[in-house]
Amino acid sequence: MIRDDDRTPGFGVYVHWPFCAAKCPYCDFNSHVRHRPVDEQRFLDAFAREMATMRSRTGPREVTSIFLGGGTPSLMKPETVSGVLDAVARNWTVPGGIEVTLEANPSSVEAERFRGYRAAGVNRVSLGVQALNDKDLRFLGRLHDVESALHAIRLARETFPRLSFDLIYARPGQTLEAWEAELEQAIGYAVDHLSLYQLTIEEGTPFHALHAAGKFAIPEPEHAADLYRATQEVTAAHGLPAYEISNHARPGAESRHNLVYWRYGEYVGVGPGAHGRFVEGGRRIVTFTEKNPEKWAGLVEDHGHGVTGGEILTRSEEADEFLLMGLRLAEGIDLARYEQLSGRPLSSRRIATLQEEDLVAPVGNSRLRATSTGMIVLDAVVADLAR
Template sequence: MRRIVPIDRDPGFGIYVHWPFCAAKCPYCDFNSHVRHQGVDQERYAKAFIAELADRRERTGPRTVTSIFIGGGTPSLMKPETVGAILEAVAANWTVPDGIEVTLEANPSSVEAERFRGYRAAGVNRVSLGVQALNDADLRFLGRLHNVEEALKAIGLAREIFPRLSFDLIYARPGQTCDAWAAELETAIGYAVDHLSLYQLTIEEGTRFHALHAAGKFVLPDAEAAADLYEMTQEVTAAHGLPAYEISNHAKPGCESRHNLTYWRYGEYVGVGPGAHGRYVEGGKRVVTFTEKFPEAWLNLVESKGQGLTGGEVLTRSEEADEFLMMGLRLVEGIDLTRYEALSGQLLSSRRMAILQEEGLIAPVGNSGLRATAAGMVVLDALVADLAR
């Protein structure tokens, strides 16, 4: 058996902050998001975020942060002062080098130039815009509060104010053809700066779309059509200098999302806020944490106990290895097999790898790497299950 090398934790140490509030709940969304028409006491929530960050510092010890991501929900509903207080708290607890990636998610309908400038002054240097579609009919279908004109205005403001910009689009929408998606994607690339996130529409349990789809109110493209749309997405983005570096994410080389790479390279991250998850090393063990999902209940927990955790677990070696495999094979760069072996204490089956390589689903990378091929990416869940058994 090959010698087991020490586990490499270099993929990064990120901070994820979850702002759970939205102006409206999108019908496809199964994220932990909540509508509060009566408003939100942002000063009170900011103090709770600060308290929870201090709690996590006690658990992780001194670390150097490689990225910060403020997600939601709709973080662009936050006051710049709230964002600034959170970023100051991160810097008060850990080492935060100058110039690291600091991302904030924004919806075009909540974008204001002065608020964007306030976020930039607070330290945000990358914005991720939830555009989702570039035609008004599909924006209405997706339950979005903005139209195309507002989306393009938000993109223009973000390009003017922030060094880096990404925006999301959802495809494989009802009735969408390859030609229509290609035209929309070409338009999007014309506005993109360095990064696009392109997701296939999926029906998630508990969402309004789940009930509507079950009732036959709309039909999604079948598996073959969805695969064609995926393949075309890869071809068009690559031809325009934004190749895929992960199943759903595309970037100019060197402009990949540092924070998301921490997830996919199986780094460590702290999660604070309602419903946030974390995965980091504490006392030499990799732990998983999760917080209370309901915002007001989380707030009360933090104010009474200094943190909003409702559970967690210590991962076994095999669980770590399985997670590493699942996350790493999403990346075009693939995984380092020596790291898998260090995590699991055993080799992947050479017989299974040979069969999957023959089937064109995986390919070697250098002397010790493994990646999923384009065909393997389409059936990734099944591929990982096959490799890990």
């Protein structure tokens, strides 16, 4: 049973499996295609060793959530997943029933593997569906079709207590009516959680070059904003309100791991290209690791970790990050915690101005949230408050 949410920021462990069967043209995550079988034992050993090094830096901690992301973690054998979770438990305290999420692509889903992941301790799966029509799935470079996506959803619902899946909207030529119909269809399949992202053109991706060359167009900002508003309205009407800009859940089914990020908790990042943020010696530090999988594994074998950089955050930087992450949430931010981090309260004058513009709203006497209008221009709201 997933433990009740007490709104504490928490401590998460993120493990990055960097391999994919194919690279999607919109993706700027650290993912790699290998045409020979991956040496899973080598990477499992490296994960475990890097965790031990991180444990020496964090000290004893109780884990709030574990997330296996990528890449495509569902390409791992269940035995590898089991080994990863065992390594987490060897290094930190893992209470029974915490959220353990594994990302999966419908093209790599098999019933036997799903049963193996469940037996290993995974209790939540996040499926990268991305679209519910075959034309757009081909455009997005996905290896699955709608039929295989629905098969994966059915298997996940039968196997795991909790299921989420992702969709991308604001796709080329997508009308408001088409997106609303697709969203209604998705809600009919989802158990308790949907992640709904606007298509963005990231520098360095194939889509960036194609878009720059005029090969396709994405919706204008005004139409994208209409799609966003429709997303909020349809999901709320069906009992999956937004608890964060892009994430929707039935009450109590929010992603505990992502709440660690948005509530500005601490987390360890393990694996190629993983980032971490945790308190060491009384200061919040940032770590990031070598992105190339084989180079990362070599570094771990030689030095006990693949960390290639990091920084110690100033109080001002911590406060800015807290604002940026926390105002993404419908619950908003704790004003006293902001003052604790920054050493000063938020400007009451700026808050009043943003309230007049219907961009922020108080939550009782102790919290502040962005309104639905403010969410659309959140970067500007955060920049104004942080001045």
